[in-house]
Amino acid sequence: xxxxxxxxxxxxxxxxxxxxxxxxxxxxxxxxxxxxxxxxxxxxxxxxxxxxxxxxxxxxxxxxxxxxxxxxxxxxxxxxxxxxxxxxxxxxxxxxxxxxxxxxxxxxxxxxxxxxxxxxxxxxxxxxxxxxxxxxx
Numbered sequence: 001x002x003x004x005x006x007x008x009x010x011x012x013x014x015x016x017x018x019x020x021x022x023x024x025x026x027x028x029x030x031x032x033x034x035x036x037x038x039x040x041x042x043x044x045x046x047x048x049x050x051x052x053x054x055x056x057x058x059x060x061x062x063x064x065x066x067x068x069x070x071x072x073x074x075x076x077x078x079x080x081x082x083x084x085x086x087x088x089x090x091x092x093x094x095x096x097x098x099x100x101x102x103x104x105x106x107x108x109x110x111x112x113x114x115x116x117x118x119x120x121x122x123x124x125x126x127x128x129x130x131x132x133x134x135x136x137x
Contacts, residue, residue: 023077027081028080038093044097048107054111057113062115085098098132
């Protein structure tokens, strides 16, 4: 488990292009086994910001990337991250970090603007919002 957590941290903090295949496998494993959510929360936040790219809430460029990005495009990676976060959302540290991202940093509004056309992202984001009891005002 520690090795998976270390690998997630390395991927989150890497300045180079991520190996998306490795990241998706790490996310699948982490979402199916208990881990230290307090330790994972900062890395998940970093990756969500990276793939969510909230500063660029441009749906048109997201659609182009989705068409050209293949099966591990940004939309799929982003929804996979959110799905993995859902597995740990009962932990207070994870919930606090994600709530801050989605409400305090405008992530939820950016997700809606950027990904409203993508059923995978919107479905996972909606489930996360409901599970966390967040309200968009």
